[in-house]
Amino acid sequence: MDENPENHALTNIVQKRFQAIRSEKVIKQPTPLQEILGMTQQEREGFWQDQFKKCIKCYGCIDICPVYVEESDGLDLSKWVERGQVPPPFPLFHLLRAYQVWDTCVLCGECENTCPAQIPLKTIQDFVRYLPPEKVFEVIPGLENEARDEILNFVERRKKLPRGISYAV
Template sequence: MSERESRLRSLAEELLASGQVRTFIGFGPGYEPSRPLPWFAQDPAGAAQLLLNPFCGATLARYLLDDGSPGPVGVLARGCDGLGIERLLADRRVSRDRVHVVGVTCRGAVDPDKAYREAGDTPLSAELEGERVLLTTASGTREFPRASCLYDRCLSCADPSPRWADDWLDEPLPPGKREFPDVAGLEQQDADRRYAFWTRQFSRCLRCHACRQACPACHCVSCSLDHPEWLDGGISLDNNFMYHFTRAYHVAGRCIACGECQQACPAQIPLMLLNDKFMRDIRDLFGVCHPHRPQEKEPLGQFCPDDPEGWREGGAQP
């Protein structure tokens, strides 16, 4: 057990035993060591099973909407979780006095599927050391490059720590700057090639709504995509285009770049490429340095007479 994991368990046990929170949301045992699952501890015994290791990958903020506890809820928050909580607070889906945030710094989460491909066996544990990942399997410990083992979303993460917390397990790190290299590459293609690219991607969509259900910014009580007068339930290329473009526009300016939509997609559609395009445009058009971080005044949540209207001259297409 790591020192941070021990501190997490002790703090969660204390919060639950004292009644400061009714539930603590973190990670607990999954069906194998490399796949811990979201864990809802409701007593000190449940807190004793909390895990904190490099395989803890899912963003936990969305689970605040699923918790039925009548009282305050504690939640473990890395950078992506913290942004998700801020998003829910800004959208008034969660009350600040109902959330007790325990912050922790994250240097990336190991993708168990990538780790299996690299190691050739089921990983039992992992350690992050700079640009290296040490994977332990039944046959021993081996070293691999960080980029070959971490989730893709973690490789471009600019927020290792939440921006605030009620308690900290370690020292927070300052945020960085998010870049969008894949967007530039796609924009260099002509319109026909871009259309062919998105046609290949969206033709695989099952319309399972996993992207919507995983997204901390996509949480309307009544979703327009569930209403047949706006979009019928049939799976076709036209409907799939409409579904994904509608969802992308609805979270534009609100996406926190956590990558949960893409991670949840069983068809492996690169949804973050579309979200990154919107974020890059918001940055360039409105001068918002960090469009994925919730702000007091958001560019697409208000109107100003001097708002940019670059589309009149024609702009790059997604």
């Protein structure tokens, strides 16, 4: 095995592998989060409608969550959704659920891993954690005003707690 004359620490084989890796086209798939951020409003509506209509209301995403509590500082899911009943139109169930663990979610991704419909629930948690609610309503559109107000009031109440929260934007 000859030492590479241009780079004395490397053999020709290693040099060739380095060159191959450098020239290789690395195709990076965008994450769902990046994809959604890059969509138009209309595309987002279509995307989430497709996602949420797959939901079979198994409540696995709630049961698996290590930090979920039934009632979270007045953001009571049972006011809107009862087990055994068909939840109201998207994205109420999914957003309320996400906000119930707004500041305790450990971003473990188990909700998404367990979802039989493969709804990007971790992405929803990321949005809820890192974006203010007004922005979340843009990236996950379709929430009626009453539910929006409920979430905004909930977030304001939680902001006053010592733990607080900061957004990425």
